[in-house]
Amino acid sequence: MRRRSIAVTLLAVLALALVVQWLAFHMAEESLKSLPCDTRLAPYTLEVESLFPPYGLLKNATGYCLDGGDVEAVVPGRLGHYSPGYEYILWSSEWDMNYSIALLKESLKRGDPGRIKDDFYWVKINYFKLKLAREYEGVNITEIRFAPSPPLGWAHVIKMAILTPLEDPSICFWVVGVVLSAVVYGVLLLGLNLGAKLPHTNSAVKPILVALFIILVLQGALGDKFELFKHFGLEDGETSPGISCSVNDTYSLLHEFHRMARGYVGNDEATCEVLQNLRSTLAGDEFDALQKTLNVSCT
Structure with a gap:
């Protein structure tokens, strides 16, 4: 006790x-x-x-x-550390920059002036995109x-363990099907058990009473529950409700940096800044060939 x-x-x-x-x-x-x-x-x-x-x-x-x-x-x-979204933006911008430099080096080996200018254009865009991404760290x-923490933390874990699988419509149909089947079979067994306990003198009325009992219980138990199936998919013309005030999408911000970078590349000052950055990346002959092809005077 x-x-x-x-x-x-x-x-x-x-x-x-x-x-x-x-x-x-x-x-x-x-x-x-x-x-x-x-x-x-x-x-x-x-x-x-x-x-x-x-x-x-x-x-x-x-x-x-x-x-x-x-x-x-x-x-x-x-506080804390880099967010996963910002880490991805930095990684993606650096990868694009390195890839465009690799393409530029291949063009310099071939010596095609038109291809060199095209590849350098993308190097400039990726350079300023990476620059903007790094500057965003200042926000x-x-x-x-x-x-x-527990005990509410435990309740959240249990809740997610139950609700997360139900986000899959096929699992929802399966769960609802099992529940409905259990209700129907349970009511049938209850009705048969009730019929078995009725006096034998009422044998003529027994099937009618059992049928009425089953119908009434099923109507009360299920009723309009089949309306649940409407929530598993969107009706025609219906749109999924969006979450207001959701955090800015990582890919949208990355696209915004790319769009802004395109506005930086249209003058000689930007070209000279990128050339200065490439001086330590390219070999001496590669850098001289690039500068000669671009024909830009940088002081």
């Missing part, structure tokens, strides 16, 4: 902590949503797992965003992902 009371007490304390945690994190999210929406891709990210929301950090928040449906605070300063903002 004593062990049972201890177990009940522990469960009660766990349930109370779960409720208090949920209220604290819910209130923190609602407080953040009263701030302006910030859709910028933050160069830095910090994940804090705590019993209660990190109010010491959140009080400095300047805005919020939604990433994967979770509310994240945007705070000034550099001193950090996304703080605040996650609850």
Whole structure:
């Protein structure tokens, strides 16, 4: 008996902590949503797992965003480490720059002036794209992902373990099919069991009563539940609801850097800046051939 009371007490304390945690994190999210929406891709990210929301950090928040449906605070300063989105932008920009330089070197070996100018044009675009990507590091903002520690953390893990597979429509159909089958077979067995217990004197009325019982229970249990199937796909003309205030897409920002870079390449000053950057990358004869082909005077 004593062990049972201890177990009940522990469960009660766990349930109370779960409720208090949920209220604290819910209130923190609602407080953040009263701030302006910030859709910028933050160069830095910090994940804090705590019993209660990190109010010491959140009080400095300047805005919020939604990433994967979770509310994240945007705070000034550099905290944590590079965000995955910004790391990808840097990696992609550096890869494009190195690849365009490799193509330029091949053109210099062939000695085709037209091809050299075309490849150098792309080197210039990728150079300024990489420059813009590196300068974006100066945007001193950090996304703080605040996650609850157990016991609320355990509840979230269980919730995601259940809901994530259900995002697949085929699994949804399977689950609903199993549930409906269980309900139908359960009602049939219940009706047969009820019929078996009816007095034998009512044998003529027994099938009618059992059928009415099954119909009434199925109607009450299922009713309009088949409307659920409408939610597994979009109707004609229906659009999927978007998440407002979602964080800026990494590929969109990378495309924006590319677009901005194209505006930098149209003058001799930009050409000279790129040539100066290539001086240590190209061999002496390669650099001389490039400068002669471009016929640009750099002081």
